[in-house]
Amino acid sequence: MATGHYAQTSQEDEEVFQQKHIPPSRTLFKDRFETRKPVRLYQGADRLKDQTFFLSQISQDALRHTIFPLAGLTKDFVKKIAAEAGFQHVLKKKESMGICFIGERDFENFILEYIERKPGSFVSIDDGKIMGQHKGWFTLTLGQRARIGGQVDPWFVVDKDITTGDVFVGPTTNHPGLFRDTLQTERFHWIDEEPPVELVRTQMMECHLRFNNRMPLTPCTVTLNLDGSVWVMLKEPIRALTPGQFAVLYKGDECLGSGKIIRLGPTIFTLQKGQNCMSCPPKDTNQQQHPEPVN
Structure with missing residues (x-):
């Protein structure tokens, strides 16, 4: 399948067409003799239009059978191609920025x-x-x-x-109640099907996070849990982290996969309130208590 996403993979187009179809295993364990080198997903050449965020839940089998013709092109260059081909009506259409189907x-x-x-x-x-x-x-x-x-x-x-x-x-x-630096995902979907070796070996890994396709990549530290979920600790708090959205991880140019956000750490506002309480003078516990009236 060829799609118009601005993304690229570790395989060449020729490899896609030459590979033999191997039906998915119906057994619990993979056949080690049929295990092939995983296909990796990378950001497209046009970083402003990169769409790996939307592909972060793609399966290895689907990615293996997909090619991205726009991988090395920018949107401006694609528009030039469209203009030369006479697709003026396409060029006049506004870009879809919201929920396109409504x-x-x-x-x-x-x-x-x-x-x-x-x-x-x-x-x-x-x-x-x-x-x-x-x-x-x-x-x-x-x-x-x-x-x-x-x-x-x-x-x-x-x-x-x-x-x-x-x-x-x-x-x-920019109210401090909107900023957090910690989140947990549900069981993480690794495009490679397995967590990175570095993360498995040390249980921690430095990488980058994006939970909105338009936000810049944010440095973070990832911790792998026994149930396959991950904790993500951001180098600096970011605004409006939201449960239900997807945390997408990147290592260099590679999109590693994503997981749905299910839990958030405390906001900066909450932490500030806690610090203020710690600096308050302690209550006088020796103060005489007034007994409750007896009916």
């Missing part, structure tokens, strides 16, 4: 067509004050601007409590 519709209105409204409160994370009402916590994502009626200054979604329906908001886009 078009230009408002996301909140779109999602409320399928999920029943569950109104709740916008709550200030700083002082617990109720700032307004929302139509459902599931219409909001961490880091986005919260549309709160009657508020002149912008507020941003910092956290959500799906039990109470409260959505916590902060008064700045």
Whole structure:
């Protein structure tokens, strides 16, 4: 299969067409005599349009049967090819930046067509004050601007409590409640099918993380757990890490795979509150307690 993704692999196109088909094993263990050198996934030449993030859950078998003709090309060069071929109508189309299948519709209105409204409160994370009402916590994502009626200054979604329906908001886009430096994934999907040798040997590995296809790669340290999940410790806190999104790992130009984020470490805001509490004077435990009235 040939696709238009901006990505590349460790195999040449000729290898794809010449290889023999080997049906997947139906037994628990692989046949060691049929094990072939794994195909690796690398970032495309156009780093601004690189799409390995979206391919990070691809299986080894699928990757082995895929070629990427745009691997060594930039988007600008592809547009020149299209122009020379007379595809002017394609060049005039705007690039899809959001959820392409819903078009230009408002996301909140779109999602409320399928999920029943569950109104709740916008709550200030700083002082617990109720700032307004929302139509459902599931219409909001961490880091986005919260549309709160009657508020002149912008507020941003910092956290959500799906039990109470409260959505916590902060008064700045870089509120410390939005920044974390630790996350855990579910069982990690390695494109190579096995964790890197370095990680297996030492249980830790230095690499880079991306949880959004448009964010820069962030240095991190990965720890492998016995259940196949990984803990990721970032060199510096990043904004709006969100459970349910995918943590994609890179080693140099290679995309190693990804895992769904299932747990987050404390925010910088929480850690700061903890430090402030530690600096508070201790309570006087010798103070006389007033007995409760007896009925």
